[in-house]
Structure formats: structure tokens, C-alpha cells
Amino acid sequence: MGQDVRSPRGPRCIALVGPFQSGKTTLLEAILARTGAIARAGSVDAGTSVGDGSPEARHHKMSVALTAASASFMGEAYTFIDCPGSVEFSHDMRAALPAVDAAVVVCEADEKKLPQLQIILRELEDLKIPRFLFLNKIDRANNNRIRETLAMLQPASRVPLVLRQIPIWNGDLIEGFVDLALERAFVYREHKASEVVELDGGNLDREKEARFSMLEKLADHDDALMEQLLEDIQPPRDAVFDDLARELREGLICPVLLGSALRENGVLRLMKALRHEAPGVAETAARLGVPASKDALGYVFKTMHLQHGGKLSLARLLAGHLDDGATLQSSSGQSSRISGIFAPGAAQDGKRASAEAGDTVALGKLDAIKTGDTFSSGKTAPAALVAVEALPPVLAMSIAAADRKDDVKLGQALLRLNEEDPSLTMVQNQRTHDIVLWGQGEMHLRVALERLRERYGVNVKSQPPAIGYQETIRKPITQRGRHKKQSGGHGQFGDVVLDIKPLPRGEGFRFSETVVGGAVPRNYIPAVEEGVIDGLARGPLGFPVTDVAVTLTDGSYHSVDSSDLAFRTAARIGISEGLPQCQPVLLEPIHTVEIVCPTDATAKINAILSARRGQILGFDTRDGWSGWDCVRALMPEAEIGELIVELRSATAGAGSFTRQFDHMAEVTGRAADQIIAAHRAAA
Structure with a gap:
């Protein structure tokens, strides 16, 4: 890992976010390799990457938890937070985002992933987090026009997507890019820095046209630049960079950069954009409303329980100086003494004596402090800077220890799982005495069971939860x-x-x-x-x-x-x-279900609801969401169990729903006979 270097902005923290399988973890590998934090980039498929390092992630070849890794670039220190792309594991992203200085949204030219992209961009927009769009897998573009791709992606963003680069084509292949702000052309070299080449001919004409388009968008928020464009005056290059940085930080634009994470193309240009334009910890602290104080103040965005290292709390220090051994007060009213300050990332065991504002660190054995807490080294509990609520659960399973002697062990393991992932919830079924484990989807619950077995040595038996007949x-x-x-x-x-x-x-x-x-x-x-x-x-x-x-x-x-x-x-x-x-009669619980989905999937959703005995109450456009609908229906509880699986399949993983008990309704005839027979057989 590169040397931890101080800069006037302090060490920066950057989130890598994006739709599922967009290449975030591969981009992290490329960044670490290009900055010298690791000797060479690993592979997600081969199981050699820094990210996706858990057994569950390796097994399923997908991110199931965030990864933090540090690097230095041109004299400045960075921590990158690689966030899962699957909506089932999105709580890690939602908990980490408030603490970061900026985000890199990794996406590709895939129209099917637009709804997922819109969800992520909406989260960043609502939190006022500056963001770049890294258009990945550009080597697979097959001569698609970048402008057409940008037009296709634009509906996902509420602010203009501003193209910072245009590709240099060699037949059907992209061999490099033109930086519109720098006005230079570069040719890619695989796993090496790009080579500067002369900008001439058709590429020069395309550059002038694309650069003018970029400047026009910047001028929407800069009257002086607008006057220069109207008078056909070329603005100074430094002024253009300053405009890009200011409008990014103010959330007025989302710059778009091109590259291929797998080939490490475009990575250094991305790093230079982050270095020049991404804000530092002072701006992030101001965005979060950090009060002026001499005390250290920070935010815990992830809790981990290591098999042999105890509890670690990943945190961003937003202000002040923090020493190992300090006693921290938390916004939840608890206090804990730090037992070790560690650098996150590939060298997780790098112990430190202290941390400064801007540092992202792992703090040892903060037993009473949990994910989402704000902490202070002062004598009084700080006010909470962030409130991250878990998304409503959408799928449940009833679980019990396979061996009754493991009941206590199971209870302790579930508490630790919930500490690591607050979007997992446990409810005791008072009638059956089983534990009902609620999560964000099929894979989410599957990974939870794998962790219980592999990490905590508890085998569990599972079944669908009992319906409240x-x-x-x-x-x-x-x-x-x-x-x-x-x-x-x-x-x-x-x-x-x-x-x-x-x-x-x-x-x-x-x-x-x-x-x-x-x-x-x-x-x-x-x-x-x-x-x-x-x-x-x-x-x-x-x-x-x-x-x-x-x-x-x-x-x-x-x-x-x-x-x-x-x-x-x-x-x-x-x-x-x-x-x-x-004359006894069977009753089943009926819930009001509210589904949000992309408009082009609404017909499919209506068909799914009808097939599940749902009574559609109506639908409307989703308030504030372009291209989305909200469908309301009454549905038997027995039909909701696997609804999320069909819903996500019909919406490319973007749809979700909430439900609330409404009333009990009679069930008669063959349906009632089947329910009663099944219940007696299971008794």
C-alpha cells in the first residue's frame, strides 16, 4: 500500500457504487494496482481480488458486503469503499455514503440497468454527494455512439451528465480517448499509463464540437463563461477545470469519464479528476453539519466481527485528532474505549497510534457502539449526524438450530449478524416459537445462513414462515x-x-x-x-x-x-x-401491498399480482420519479412469500414493495380444505 500522505484537503474517502455486475470491484483492483497499493490487479472470477474477499463473496462471485482499501496518488491519500451493487446488500452502501467525500458511479451502456442506476443516483442526489459517472467496459462499445449512450443514461440523473472525454476509434475498437478539459488525446496501453498522441484530423473536429457542448452545460451555471462562448472567446483551461470542480461539488453536474476497469484503461485519468475536483473532509463535515469543536468526531458506517480479531468498527474521522485508547461517547448514549486503530484495506493489520480528520480507520472493540452511530472523544454524547434506516424487509424464513443444544449459540450469532447488517431482522414467532429471519431477498438470506454455518459453526434448518391463519x-x-x-x-x-x-x-x-x-x-x-x-x-x-x-x-x-x-x-x-x-370458517390475513417499479414493467407486475390472488386497487406515477409507477393491491399473506423473487425478475432487480396488514378474510371451498389438510399434516 502506498504511503499515507497528507494534503490540505486531508485523506479523502471515495465510494465506488453502481448497478450489479457493473465492474466496481474490478475498478477497485485497477485503482490499487495503478497506484502501487498492490503489486498487480487480482481477479474477481479467480477469487484473487482485494474486494469480495469473504468466503460467501468468493463462492457466489458477487459483492455481499462493502470493502475498504487505501491507496496514495500524487502525494494524496485515499480510501475507496467498494459497495455491493445488488439491492439485496444495499444497506452497506446506504450506511457508508454519508461519510464519503465523493462517489464514482460505475455503469455500462446497458439499458436494462437504467432503473438500478436511477436508484443509486437518487440516493447520491438526496444526500448531496458529488459524483462522477465512470462509463465502464468501453472496450466493448462496438462503435456505439457515446452521445447516444449518454442520452440513454441521462433519464437516470436529475442533473446533466457532462461528457468529459470522447473515444478515439480504430475501426470498431476504441484505442484511446480525448480529454475535453485538458484538450489532449491519449492512446490506451493495457495495464500501463496511456500515451499522449497528437490531436488532429477528424478527432480534432470531434473534440471541438464535444468540448463546446461540455462548456455550454457548464455555462448554465457560470455567466462569465456564457459570455465568453457567445463572443466566441476560448475560456482559459484553468477556469474550465475550476468550473468543473465547483459545479461537481455543488451537485450541479455529473461528469462522465470513460474506461475499462478490466484493462486498467482510464483509471489514471479518473484518479486525476478525483484529485483535482473531489472535495475533502472539511466540505464533507460541513455537509453533515459537524459542529465546531476541539474533540475528535466521527461516524461508524460498518461493523465487522472477525473470527479471531473481535469486533471492528469501520469509521470516518470527520474532525479532530484521535488517539488509540481514547474513550468515545456515542450518539446512542453508549461509551467504549478504543482498543486499536487500524488502516482498512489490503493491509488490514497495519496498526496506527492515532488518526486525523479525514482518515478512514477500523477501530477495535467498540463493543457498545454500533453502525450508524456518531462518536466523539468529548465528555458528552454527540448528536447523531446521520440517520440511516434499514429498508423494509421483503422475504422471510423460519429458522431453528438443527441441534437444540445450539439454541443459545444461534441467538448470539444472530445478534452479531444483525450488528454487521442491520437490514437483517429477527422476530420470535410467539405461536410456533420459531425465529423468523427477515431480509432483503433470497440471496441475502442464503448468505446469512452460510455465515451462521461457516463463521459461527451453527447449522440451522429453515422453512417458509407460518402464515397467520x-x-x-x-x-x-x-x-x-x-x-x-x-x-x-x-x-x-x-x-x-x-x-x-x-x-x-x-x-x-x-x-x-x-x-x-x-x-x-x-x-x-x-x-x-x-x-x-x-x-x-x-x-x-x-x-x-x-x-x-x-x-x-x-x-x-x-x-x-x-x-x-x-x-x-x-x-x-x-x-x-x-x-x-x-359453523367454523377459515380466515386468512390480507395485506395492502404497494409496489414501485419501472413503468415498462407495470403490465408484468399486474399479471403477477393477479396470478397471486391479488386485488389491484390502482396505480399511479411514482411521485418524483420519472419513468416509474406505484401499484397498490390487496393480497393474501400466503401469496406474498416469494413475491419479491418474481418482482425482481420482472424489473431487472429494481422493483421493491412494502406491505401492511389490512384485514382478515374468509377462505372457503377447496382452498380452505388444502390449507387445513396441510396444517394438520405438519402438526
Whole structure:
């Protein structure tokens, strides 16, 4: 890794983001190789890259967590955060972005990935993070016009995409590029710095036209430049670079650079653009509202649990000086003492005595501080600078330890997984006592199970979570429940008469009594209610019973043999014998589902909803999102389970949904018979 060098802007932190399989990790390898941080670039496919270093990432050949790696370039220090492109692992990106100075959005000329690109650019735009677009895989362009590609990509961005380079063609192959700001031509050399060549002929004409187009976009926010263009005056080169830097930092433009990460083409030009135009930690601290203080202040954007190294917290120091051993106060009200400051990246074991503003570091054993916390070396807890909420979960599985003796171990492992990835959530199913693990998709949950097995040594069995079926009744009856038992000494005697009636949907359970003349002594009435509740826990169809009113109207007792237990048992018997006569009916939970998707996929989404017994309520354009729709429907909970899999398949991974319980609805006929039979078979 290159020497950690100070600059007036401090060490900078740059996020590499982009759609799935756009080449972010390959670009990180190219950057590290070209800056001398590593001897040579590794390969994602061969499993030799710095990024995607976890066993799960190697196995699936995809980023499943962010990677931080450091390098130095032309006397300045950088940390690059390689963020997963899959929406299922996007929480890492969303947690890291607030701390970075700028982002490089890696994309390719693929119209199918436009919705994913739009989601990422929207996140950056909302956070006011300066961003470059690195148009990757340019060596595969096949003579497509770059302007046409730019026009195709533009709808994904709310600010102009400003082309900084144009390609130099040799037949159908791109052999180099012209830098429009620098007004120089370069020919690519694989895995080496590009060679400067003379700019002449057709390339010179194309350069003049493209440069004027770039300047026109810059002039939209620079009156002096606009006047120069109108008067046909060539603006000074330094002024053009200053405009590019200012408009980037103010979020007025998104510069577009060309290259091929695999061939390391365009990497040094990207690094030079970052060096000259990306802001430093002072601007980032101002964007986040960091208060003036002499204390160190930073933000934790990732938590990791190492098998043998304990807990590490990846953090960006936004202000001040931080020493190893310092005690930190967090915005969540907790305090922890640092046990080691480490440089992130390829040389993870590089221990440091201290850190300065701008540094991205791994802090050891901050047991009480979690991802998303702001921390300070002062004596009081700092205000939170960032609030990153996990996306609503979209897929669940019910899990349990394969070996019951691992129950405690499983619970501890899940807590650590949730610390590392807050978009994983765990809920205890009170009825089945299983743990329901919620995540962002099929691969997200699969990776979680792999981590439980490989990292924590816990094998789990999994199955689809239980659906919240219930049952109710249609017909009122009066039923006697009688419990009498004699076995020497005091016996047991309880006798109740119950009116059992249906209630309107959603009313739940209601108990009352109209006993007169002391037929059932008042001290036994609470036990009767408890017995009724016991009997409603499992109805004749096998599910909890709801929307029922039960009234205790009469009964009898024995002065010696009656007891709370006897009356509770009598009430349970009365309910259990009465419910089958009340015309029980199955109920299933219905949820309101709201799906957001690209407009061209709306018809497919409607078909998916209809096939899953969904009742479409309507759709509208998604507020503030060009080319997106929002579809609303009512859908049975049983049909939502794998909905996200179909939804992502129909939208190239970009669609998502939220859901909320709405009501319980009757299920009759063959569908009800199948549900009841399956439930009894599993019991």
C-alpha cells in the first residue's frame, strides 16, 4: 500500500457504487494496482481480488458486503469503499455514503440497468454527494455512439451528465480517448499509463464540437463563461477545470469519464479528476453539519466481527485528532474505549497510534457502539449526524438450530449478524416459537445462513414462515361445559353455561357474564374467562379463533370440590365442544401491498399480482420519479412469500414493495380444505 500522505484537503474517502455486475470491484483492483497499493490487479472470477474477499463473496462471485482499501496518488491519500451493487446488500452502501467525500458511479451502456442506476443516483442526489459517472467496459462499445449512450443514461440523473472525454476509434475498437478539459488525446496501453498522441484530423473536429457542448452545460451555471462562448472567446483551461470542480461539488453536474476497469484503461485519468475536483473532509463535515469543536468526531458506517480479531468498527474521522485508547461517547448514549486503530484495506493489520480528520480507520472493540452511530472523544454524547434506516424487509424464513443444544449459540450469532447488517431482522414467532429471519431477498438470506454455518459453526434448518391463519364462527349457540372428577379426598367440580356468538370482523374476543343468584361464585369468573381463552387458542380447524363473544350465563358449583382449576377446565371443555357446532370458517390475513417499479414493467407486475390472488386497487406515477409507477393491491399473506423473487425478475432487480396488514378474510371451498389438510399434516 502506498504511503499515507497528507494534503490540505486531508485523506479523502471515495465510494465506488453502481448497478450489479457493473465492474466496481474490478475498478477497485485497477485503482490499487495503478497506484502501487498492490503489486498487480487480482481477479474477481479467480477469487484473487482485494474486494469480495469473504468466503460467501468468493463462492457466489458477487459483492455481499462493502470493502475498504487505501491507496496514495500524487502525494494524496485515499480510501475507496467498494459497495455491493445488488439491492439485496444495499444497506452497506446506504450506511457508508454519508461519510464519503465523493462517489464514482460505475455503469455500462446497458439499458436494462437504467432503473438500478436511477436508484443509486437518487440516493447520491438526496444526500448531496458529488459524483462522477465512470462509463465502464468501453472496450466493448462496438462503435456505439457515446452521445447516444449518454442520452440513454441521462433519464437516470436529475442533473446533466457532462461528457468529459470522447473515444478515439480504430475501426470498431476504441484505442484511446480525448480529454475535453485538458484538450489532449491519449492512446490506451493495457495495464500501463496511456500515451499522449497528437490531436488532429477528424478527432480534432470531434473534440471541438464535444468540448463546446461540455462548456455550454457548464455555462448554465457560470455567466462569465456564457459570455465568453457567445463572443466566441476560448475560456482559459484553468477556469474550465475550476468550473468543473465547483459545479461537481455543488451537485450541479455529473461528469462522465470513460474506461475499462478490466484493462486498467482510464483509471489514471479518473484518479486525476478525483484529485483535482473531489472535495475533502472539511466540505464533507460541513455537509453533515459537524459542529465546531476541539474533540475528535466521527461516524461508524460498518461493523465487522472477525473470527479471531473481535469486533471492528469501520469509521470516518470527520474532525479532530484521535488517539488509540481514547474513550468515545456515542450518539446512542453508549461509551467504549478504543482498543486499536487500524488502516482498512489490503493491509488490514497495519496498526496506527492515532488518526486525523479525514482518515478512514477500523477501530477495535467498540463493543457498545454500533453502525450508524456518531462518536466523539468529548465528555458528552454527540448528536447523531446521520440517520440511516434499514429498508423494509421483503422475504422471510423460519429458522431453528438443527441441534437444540445450539439454541443459545444461534441467538448470539444472530445478534452479531444483525450488528454487521442491520437490514437483517429477527422476530420470535410467539405461536410456533420459531425465529423468523427477515431480509432483503433470497440471496441475502442464503448468505446469512452460510455465515451462521461457516463463521459461527451453527447449522440451522429453515422453512417458509407460518402464515397467520385464524378461524371464526358464523352461528351462535349455547353450550354447557362440565368438569367432574373424583379420585379420593377432594374432587374437582365446575359447571358453566356459555353463550357463544360471532362478532363482526376485526372485533377480536369479548367476554362477559350475566350470572344471577350466585350460580357461579364471582371469585371463579376470572378462571372461566381463562378457560375460554384456552379453548380459543386452537379451534376445530386447527387455528386460533377470533371475532367471538362468549357470555357466561349460568352454571353450578360444589362447596368443597369447586376450584379455579375446575372452572377453567369446564370453560375450556364448553368452548371445545361448542365451536364445532358454530359453523367454523377459515380466515386468512390480507395485506395492502404497494409496489414501485419501472413503468415498462407495470403490465408484468399486474399479471403477477393477479396470478397471486391479488386485488389491484390502482396505480399511479411514482411521485418524483420519472419513468416509474406505484401499484397498490390487496393480497393474501400466503401469496406474498416469494413475491419479491418474481418482482425482481420482472424489473431487472429494481422493483421493491412494502406491505401492511389490512384485514382478515374468509377462505372457503377447496382452498380452505388444502390449507387445513396441510396444517394438520405438519402438526
